[in-house]
Amino acid sequence: MFKKLKGMFGNRPILVPNAAGLAEGEGRTIEVGDMGSSGRQILLCRVDGKIYGLDTLCPHAEGGRLGRGPLHEGRYAVCPMHLYKFDVRDGAPQDVSCGHARTVRCEERDGNIEVYA
Ligand code: FES
Numbered sequence: 677m678f679k680k681l682k683g684m685f686g687n688r689p690i691l692v693p694n695a696a697g698l699a700e701g702e703g704r705t706i707e708v709g710d711m712g713s714s715g716r717q718i719l720l721c722r723v724d725g726k727i728y729g730l731d732t733l734c735p736h737a738e739g740g741r742l743g744r745g746p747l748h749e750g751r752y753a754v755c756p757m758h759l760y761k762f763d764v765r766d767g768a769p770q771d772v773s774c775g776h777a778r779t780v781r782c783e784e785r786d787g788n789i790e791v792y793a
Pocket of ligand 1: 734735736737738739755756758760
């Protein structure tokens with residue numbers, strides 16, 4: 677269903693208001709689509725003034741979801757299950773052997789965060 681709706685609206689972004697309210701090193705979680713089926717949870721973060729997005733589904737794949745912060749050392753999202761850390765800029769795991777967290781393109785425009793989920 678979500679994919680069908682996404683197809684109808686093309687690649688239009690989801691607008692999240694109040695970009696300025698997302699402080700440096702903080703995170704905000706949003707839900708996209710129906711979480712009961714094909715929906716996703718996205719973690720929006722600000723690092724070095726730029727906004728990044730990560731799918732909260734932990735790539736360690738044991739059911740964890742990346743926490744919303746504050747970010748570890750101002751740039752790492754942490755999964756509470758086994759405390760793996762992921763760089764929100766590119767999803768890279770830190771000091772563990774694991775896949776990358778999935779990144780989501782985000783842009784700040786006219787006071788909003790545009791999320792291309
Ligand atoms: S499930 Fe996320 S660190 Fe293990």
